[in-house]
Amino acid sequence: MAKQERAVRTRRLILEAAGAVFDEFGYESTTIAQILARAGVTKGALYFHFASKEELARGVLDQALTLEGILPQESRLQEWVDVGMVLAHRLPAEPLLSASVRLSADRKARDLFGTSWPAWIDFIAGQLAEAKAQGEVLPHVDPGATATLFVGAWTGVEILATAHDESGALEKRIALLYDTFLPGIAVPGALRNLDTSPDRGARVWKLHQAQHHARQEEAAAATA
Amino acid sequence: MAKQERAVRTRRLILEAAGAVFDEFGYESTTIAQILARAGVTKGALYFHFASKEELARGVLDQALTLEGILPQESRLQEWVDVGMVLAHRLPAEPLLSASVRLSADRKARDLFGTSWPAWIDFIAGQLAEAKAQGEVLPHVDPGATATLFVGAWTGVEILATAHDESGALEKRIALLYDTFLPGIAVPGALRNLDTSPDRGARVWKLHQAQHHARQEEAAAATA
Numbered sequence: 410m411a412k413q414e415r416a417v418r419t420r421r422l423i424l425e426a427a428g429a430v431f432d433e434f435g436y437e438s439t440t441i442a443q444i445l446a447r448a449g450v451t452k453g454a455l456y457f458h459f460a461s462k463e464e465l466a467r468g469v470l471d472q473a474l475t476l477e478g479i480l481p482q483e484s485r486l487q488e489w490v491d492v493g494m495v496l497a498h499r500l501p502a503e504p505l506l507s508a509s510v511r512l513s514a515d516r517k518a519r520d521l522f523g524t525s526w527p528a529w530i531d532f533i534a535g536q537l538a539e540a541k542a543q544g545e546v547l548p549h550v551d552p553g554a555t556a557t558l559f560v561g562a563w564t565g566v567e568i569l570a571t572a573h574d575e576s577g578a579l580e581k582r583i584a585l586l587y588d589t590f591l592p593g594i595a596v597p598g599a600l601r602n603l604d605t606s607p608d609r610g611a612r613v614w615k616l617h618q619a620q621h622h623a624r625q626e627e628a629a630a631a632t633a
Numbered sequence: 634m635a636k637q638e639r640a641v642r643t644r645r646l647i648l649e650a651a652g653a654v655f656d657e658f659g660y661e662s663t664t665i666a667q668i669l670a671r672a673g674v675t676k677g678a679l680y681f682h683f684a685s686k687e688e689l690a691r692g693v694l695d696q697a698l699t700l701e702g703i704l705p706q707e708s709r710l711q712e713w714v715d716v717g718m719v720l721a722h723r724l725p726a727e728p729l730l731s732a733s734v735r736l737s738a739d740r741k742a743r744d745l746f747g748t749s750w751p752a753w754i755d756f757i758a759g760q761l762a763e764a765k766a767q768g769e770v771l772p773h774v775d776p777g778a779t780a781t782l783f784v785g786a787w788t789g790v791e792i793l794a795t796a797h798d799e800s801g802a803l804e805k806r807i808a809l810l811y812d813t814f815l816p817g818i819a820v821p822g823a824l825r826n827l828d829t830s831p832d833r834g835a836r837v838w839k840l841h842q843a844q845h846h847a848r849q850e851e852a853a854a855a856t857a
Contacts (some may be wrong), residue, residue: 437662565789
C-alpha cells in the first residue's frame with residue numbers, strides 16, 4: 410500500500426473510532442485515551458492527524474452530510490425520498506454517520522462546532538424548490554420550512570429507532586415518515602409514481618456502488 | 634408555609650435545577666455540585682430528597698410525560714393535536730420538560746433509566762385508535778406505528794428548534810408538523826374542522842389553567 414493511501418486509511422480508522430466513542434459517551438465525557446483504545450493506533454499516529462478532541466469532532470461532522478448514492482431521477486420528489494432512504498439504509502452500518510447525528514444533537518458539541526443540519530436543510534430545500542418548479546409540490550408548501558421540518562423529523566425518528574434497536578427498523582420508519590409527509594406535500598399525480606418502499610435505499614445504494622465500481626474499472630483500463 | 638408544602642417546593646426546585654444542568658451538560662458530565670450550585674440549596678437538603686445523581690435523573694424523567702392541560706374534545710384528532718401543541722407551548726418555559734426530552738435522547742442516561750417515550754407513544758396510539766374507531770382516521774393508518782413515528786418526529790423537531798432558539802419557533806414548527814402529517818392520516822371531513830394554528834397550545838393551556846383555578850376556589854369555598 411502506498412504511504413499516502415495508508416495515511417488516508419489510518420485517518421478514517423481514527424475518525425470511525427472517535428465517532429463510535431462520541432456516539433456512546435457523548436462529546437463532553439469522551440477522552441482521547443478512549444479513542445486511542447478503540448482505534449488501536451499509537452498516540453503519535455492520532456496526533457499526526459488530529460491535534461485535539463475538538464479537531465476529532467470537527468472531522469466526524471465534516472463526514473456527516475454525505476449525499477453520495479443519490480442517482481438523478483426524473484422526479485425531484487423521488488430524489489428527495491432517495492436522500493432520506495439511502496441515509497436510513499447506510500446509517501446503521503456506518504458509525505461516522507450515526508456519530509454525526511449524535512454530535513449535532515449533543516448540546517455541548519453543538520455549541521462548539523455547530524451542526525450538520527444547515528447544509529442538509531439547504532440541500533433538501535433546493536430539491537423541494539425544484540420539485541415545486543416542475544409542478545410536483547402543492548402550492549402552499551414552503552420548501553425551506555418543510556425542509557427544516559423534515560430534517561428535524563428524520564433526526565428524531567432515527568434517535569428513537571436507534572434507542573430501540575430492531576434491525577431494519579430505521580428503513581421501515583423513514584419509509585413511513587415519507588408516506589405520512591407526502592400527501593401533505595405532493596400533488597396527487599406526482600404521489601402515485603413515487604417509490605417509498607423500505608428497501609428503496611438499499612436498491613439505490615447498490616446501483617450507485619455498481620456504477621461507481623464500473624467507472625473505476627473503466628478509468629483503470631484507460632490508464633493501463 | 635406549612636412544612637410539607639415547603640418540602641414539596643424544595644424538591645421541585647432541586648429537580649428543576651437538575652433538569653437545567655442535565656439539559657446543558659448531558660447526564661454523564663453533570664455533577665451533584667453543579668446541581669447544588671444551580672438550586673442554591675444545601676447539600677443536606679438535596680440528599681434529604683435524592684440519594685444520588687441517578688435518583689435525580691429518575692425524578693426528572695418521572696415529571697416528563699405530563700398530559701396536564703388536555704381538555705376533552707369531540708374530535709379525538711383534535712385532542713391529539715392538543716397534546717403536541719400544549720407541550721410545544723409549555724416546554725420552552727419549563728426546564729423539567731425540556732430536560733426530560735434531552736435525557737431520553739442521551740444515550741448514557743437512556744441505558745440507565747429508559748426513556749419517557751413508551752408512555753407517550755402508548756397514550757397517542759390510544760388517541761389515534763379511538764379517532765379511527767369514530768371514523769376520523771384513514772383506514773390504512775396503523776395507530777401504533779403512527780404514534781411511534783409522531784413521537785420521534787416531535788422530538789427531533791424540538792431538538793432542532795431549541796438549537797436555533799427563536800422565540801415561538803417550536804409552536805410554529807409543531808403546528809407545521811401536524812399540518813404536514815394530517816392529510817396522510819385524517820379523513821378529509823375530519824381534517825377540515827381541526828384547529829392547528831400555532832397559538833392553539835397557548836389557548837388550550839390558558840383555559841385549562843382557568844378551570845383548574847376555578848375548581849380550587851370552589852373547593853376552598855366549600856371547606857370555608
